[in-house]
Amino acid sequence: MARLLDVLREELKLTGTKEGCGEGECGACTVLIDGQIVNSCLVPVAQIEGSNIKTIEGVAQESNLHAVQQAFIDHGGAQCGICTPGMVLAAINLLDRNPTPSESEIRTGLAGNLCRCTGYMKIFESIVKACQSNR
């Protein structure tokens, strides 16, 4: 048995996906499986056969950052950076499902992603700005 997180980081060298708690509490290891966010620390790699996995490395189109990534830079949504890949993927997934979320919907969409630096307000603000720039 191997964890998807370890295969991504150690075998595929995709180290953008971070390990935080290792028990599905913090969301640092968030990736998308077939368009759904998951904690990759809780997914045995045997369960992803035939699935489409998207990590933070697959978000930017060459040198063009996704609107959410750019908003995190412009509005101070990232500090130490450990939670950021997971936050960005959770935010993009939220906006894919709901392009104009309310503040409450943003909080619910990111409730499984913990940040110990920003206090969240800069992150929420970044997502609001990313919605506006998408319009």
Added chain:
Amino acid sequence: MRAYIPGYELVTPTSLNDALKLIAEPGWKPFAGGTDLMVLLESGKLEPRRYINIWPLDELRGIEATPDSITLGALTTYTDVQANQILRKEFPMLCQAASETGGLAIQNRGTIGGNIANASPAADTTPALLAYDAEIELRSKDDSRWLPYQGFHTGYKQMLLRPDELLTRIRLPRNKSGWTHYFRKVGTRKAQAISKVCFSAVAHVHDDRVVDTRLVFGSVAPVVMRCVNVENELRDRVINTDLIKSAGQILRKEIAPIDDIRSSAPYRLQVALNLLTDFLSNLGSQPKH
């Protein structure tokens, strides 16, 4: 301590029948969404053994409705539950419990069958399943049986599931329309928290008289617990302050909360009493489903 990963084998069967043949042999255990088992693995507490990867088995997915009941495949996720229109309309406590379990990433992988078979007294969807009179299907290589979910958990982490059986389906009778539905989870925060106390209750009230009710608490006993003695006290009685008080006195004797890392016994007891009082005090004025 990290687990020694090569001590674990995870095999993917090609069909439900293949999975049932494997589980009939000694030493195999099912492995579904992994939201509980992988945590144990990571902390070195998962027993090294052979696991059957049932996650890809489509036979264990899907939500089917008949006029009398709705049947969920055991691999129905918390996200699937919240997206189903019939469940949202007729079984709102199950949907609310699903929405308050973990966060979205957990809800995308965690399954209702797993929530039952993991047998935690702090599970959040199982109080709702008990309150809705769920039945569960257990299948083995040679036979299958339906059991009432009530009574399935016989003690802490103990249940009426044979080693050669797989929990395959959950059936909910569609007979609670017009009842009041009440769900509250009390934890340290709304998402990603395990319950200190969880309460699922339904009641059919006519002219302020309790015709019938189900009262189920999580995290206050070795199993998720239907409080039958309190239900009997309430049945066929008119709701008033005296009745609410006597129901609370019976509840004190019926539940057995403990001190643990999440909460204390006195706090849990007080919260359980408050939730029961809140439910009963508002009977009649709650939205009907």
